[in-house]
Amino acid sequence: MPEPDLAFASHDHAHCTQGALARAEAMTTAAGARMTPVRRRVLEILLEEHKALGAYDVLARLATEGFGNQPPVAYRALEFLVDQGLAHRIQRLNAFTACVHPGEDHAPAFLICRVCHMVAEAEATAARQSLDAEAAHAGFQIERSTIEALGLCPNCRGQA
């Protein structure tokens, strides 16, 4: 397990982005899927910051760059990225964020700062196992889970 390259910690973001993009290309090819211009661009946009962007935010960016300007353009690209494991949907925000560990088969939890809106992808294997156990006890078979937390990130906490 690598040391968590959490969004809150200062890090070489260019490197972080490049890595994710490279792995993304490899993964889509391996999956027999196509990394088209819109899809790649949407992923790049999501990778710019460790924040979650709404579909309409992404759409606005795309529109200024000559792509379509109707909602399905954004929603389809985002859905593709989520399906491929290259992005995650943050339920609480109705928004999307790039996956920081594409291809690593991880169980993510999202830590959302209510002040600066940074979104960090934390490791939730333990939480997920507890949840699985509880569900199993009830005879419930989990297919997808959502674990999200809202609060204060270390930086914003310091400010207060």
Next chain:
Amino acid sequence: MPEPDLAFASHDHAHCTQGALARAEAMTTAAGARMTPVRRRVLEILLEEHKALGAYDVLARLATEGFGNQPPVAYRALEFLVDQGLAHRIQRLNAFTACVHPGEDHAPAFLICRVCHMVAEAEATAARQSLDAEAAHAGFQIERSTIEALGLCPNCRGQA
């Protein structure tokens, strides 16, 4: 810890409902809040089934019963119930469900059946603790957390 009165298990629902309603009245009074007709009615509607209802579903019911028929009527009552801990919002469904353990200071996870749409409130203290630990490690201070799972309930699993 009481045996989980999970939504999936057959149970005396009238009793389940009555208990929740009675505790709800007590809690609002204790909190110095007012359990008005709309609010009580919304809670009753949510308690009818162990499912999550959208604000507009609730609103439609209210409208046929002589309450207002504009969205804020439903949203306000729902917000009140959530604030009082009498209902929960299910992020994944943009919907609301009555709390089965009002006043018990619990850490709920929600198990959502994708077939029959039942929503069970499971105990997530363990999962929540794992999440807290992981967040603390990142210096993140959790204020609210969302733990939801989508999958197959025991009944629907049997059918398949």
Next chain:
DNA sequence: TCTATGTATGTAATATCATAACATGTCAAG
């Protein structure tokens, strides 16, 4: 190379979910 097929994109229209702002009504403390 041509063409058939599946996949991707563009666009219009509309559905669904949610809130701001303001007017009116109700209740209980002074």
Next chain:
DNA sequence: CTTGACATGTTATGATATTACATACATAGA
């Protein structure tokens, strides 16, 4: 019986998401 706080009603609008259909593009097979 008035005042102030809270609750409700209503209008309007904003934000998020999907359906349906038309067009374009890539690629495998004839």
